[in-house]
Amino acid sequence: MGGYSVVMAVASDTLAFFTRVYDWVDANVINLITTTVIIAIILIVYRVLAIEIDKLRKKQIIDNNTAFLFKRITKWTVYVVYGVLIFNTLGIKIDFFLGLWVLAGGTIIGFASMNTIGNALAGLIIMVSRPxxxxxxxxxxxxxxxxxxxxxxxxxxxxxxxxxxxxxxxxxxxxxxxxxxxYDVVRRNVVVTMDYSEDPAKIRGILMTAVETVEEIKDESAPYVWITDFPSYAMEYTLFYYISDTQRVQMIDSKVREAIMTGFTANELDMSTPNLIKSVK
Missing domain, CATH: 2.30.30.60 (SH3 type barrels.)
Known part of the structure; x- marks a missing residue:
């Protein structure tokens, strides 16, 4: 009998729960239908706006950064509207929860997310100013x-x-x-040192000849050589040249260094320490 009573009690509670749910749905059926229709309409509007933003981006009327910003703002606006609609339909007063959030969690979250807030504000500045x-x-x-x-x-x-x-x-x-x-091209440079006894015109000619063998160097922006310093051990020469493919900058710099080495070796010029290629900047 004890087990039967427990089963009956559970069944009674379950039936009462579903009865309350049914009564609530019956009393709020209009609100539920209205909320569902509004959510569907908002979703359709969001999809249409997203498609239009993509069309503007493809036509280059707006750039990728602006399109991303518009989409992100639209998405979060839709989320907020959805939340308000659902809370109102369920009869939940969000004023109390908002006040509780600000009072109990605002300070803690503010301190804990100080860097996050700073990054978010910086992100908005970058999106708007578009450097x-x-x-x-x-x-x-x-x-x-x-x-x-x-x-x-x-x-x-x-x-x-x-x-x-x-x-x-x-x-x-x-x-x-x-x-x-x-810019269409960027400037690169190689610094080389050579003994003071060597003719600067000869060194300049070797450097210019070397850089001409590298096909990635831009012809319309002619390379040039400057004497940039007089250190105690050797004269410093700087070769300037221009490239357009910065994705291959390391490879192009390597080709320039190799061509310089080949040129000096062919002219029997010693590039051992301290006469060496110092750096590529």
């Missing part, structure tokens, strides 16, 4: 990178080593960045 855009070629922290994506917290970049790095937007905002995509 660079997606697919731009940048010189960032002493290396060439290509912008893959600009998010609200992080900006993702691909290095020459084909590694994707995620950089907090606050760091980007505080860092000097050279946007190489603004």
């Amino acid at each position: 660079f855009k997606i697919s731009d070629r940048l010189y960032f922290q002493e290396q060439y990178v290509v912008v893959e994506d600009i998010d609200i917290i992080y900006t993702r970049m691909r290095t020459l080593d084909n590694v994707v790095i995620s950089v907090p937007n606050q760091i980007i905002l505080e860092t000097v960045i050279a946007n190489q995509s603004v």
